[in-house]
Amino acid sequence: MKEPLQIGYSTLCYFIPFFVLGLASVVLTGVWMGHFRGGFAWNGSKQEFNVHPLCMVLGLVFLHGDAILVYRVFHNEPKKNVKLLHGIIHLLALIMSIVGFVAVFDFHRAAKIPDMYSLHSWCGMTTLILFCLQWVMGLMFFLFPVASAWLRASYLPVHVFCGLALLVMSVGTSLLGITETLLFNIMYFTPEGVLANVLGILLVCFGLVLGHLMTREEYRRPPNPEEEALSVHFKTLTDGGSPTTP
Numbered sequence: 096m097k098e099p100l101q102i103g104y105s106t107l108c109y110f111i112p113f114f115v116l117g118l119a120s121v122v123l124t125g126v127w128m129g130h131f132r133g134g135f136a137w138n139g140s141k142q143e144f145n146v147h148p149l150c151m152v153l154g155l156v157f158l159h160g161d162a163i164l165v166y167r168v169f170h171n172e173p174k175k176n177v178k179l180l181h182g183i184i185h186l187l188a189l190i191m192s193i194v195g196f197v198a199v200f201d202f203h204r205a206a207k208i209p210d211m212y213s214l215h216s217w218c219g220m221t222t223l224i225l226f227c228l229q230w231v232m233g234l235m236f237f238l239f240p241v242a243s244a245w246l247r248a249s250y251l252p253v254h255v256f257c258g259l260a261l262l263v264m265s266v267g268t269s270l271l272g273i274t275e276t277l278l279f280n281i282m283y284f285t286p287e288g289v290l291a292n293v294l295g296i297l298l299v300c301f302g303l304v305l306g307h308l309m310t311r312e313e314y315r316r317p318p319n320p321e322e323e324a325l326s327v328h329f330k331t332l333t334d335g336g337s338p339t340t341p
Contacts, residue, residue, distance in 0.1 A: 109308055110168065116301040117157040123294045124152045131287040139205025143198050148272060150195030155222065155265035156298060158188035160305050163258050166316045167308055177316075182238045185230050192223055215271040222264040229257050259309060266302040270295050 128145035129135065135149070136142035162184035169177050196219075203210050211217065236242050236250050273295050282288035308314050 109304060109314075110164070113160070113164070113301065113304045113308065116297055116304060117160055120294060120297045120301055121149070121153050121157050123290060123297065124149050127287065127290055127294065131290070137198070137201075139201055141202070143205075144202040146198035147195045147202070148269075148276075150191045150198065151219070151265075151272070152269060152298070154188040154191030154195065155226065156262070156269060156301065158184055158191065159226075159258075159262055159265060160301060162188060163262065163305065164308060167314045170316050178238050182230075182234065185233070189226065189230055192226065196220075196223060213271075213275060215268060215275050218264065218268040218271060222261060222268055225257070225264070226261055229254070229261060259306065262302060262305060266298050269298050 128149055132141070132145050134142050135145050137146070162181050165177055165181050165184065169180070200210060202208075211220065232250070233254060236247050236254065240247060242250070273291050277288055277291055280287075282291070
């Protein structure tokens, strides 16, 4: 009989703040763009540009971070189900990010502003391209694997590292975007400027809590017997032996 999900008090002390920080970042971005920047639209105006930061924070930061942590939260669920949830959340993050990119390019075209002129835009495009590649590789290697067991075992550490690296890149790119917006509008100690700075701090804290949860062994999903057998299989293949070798 499958055991119910069990999460310890110390684990909740980090998972709850992680979710609250991420949700607060999305809400603050919505308030900033909706209240201070004039709201949202899809007509080539500045209101369409406002869709960009909201979608990027929601997709490449909040949803991306949630997708990374599903293996830390759902310890007792079948791994196939957790993989599916991991892939679906990442797909939603990718869709939101693409919508955000289309919004800013559409705004630039309507306002006759050059594309890809800033460090923020270069970092953002690099992050999105690598995120797309990471999702496709995860799909082919783990969710619907077409690679051999040896290749999957070899790629897994790279996949984990790239997921964390992309989260760092997403947070860093968001901070560049916040700074760029504040400098363009020259806001010194105004309510909007303070809100934007608080948003930046929340994004940094969100990334730090995620890094803590991902690097502490006690939060790792414990493998079930079937997964243990698979790990032994991977190890023997990696070492050049046979799965049946004692």
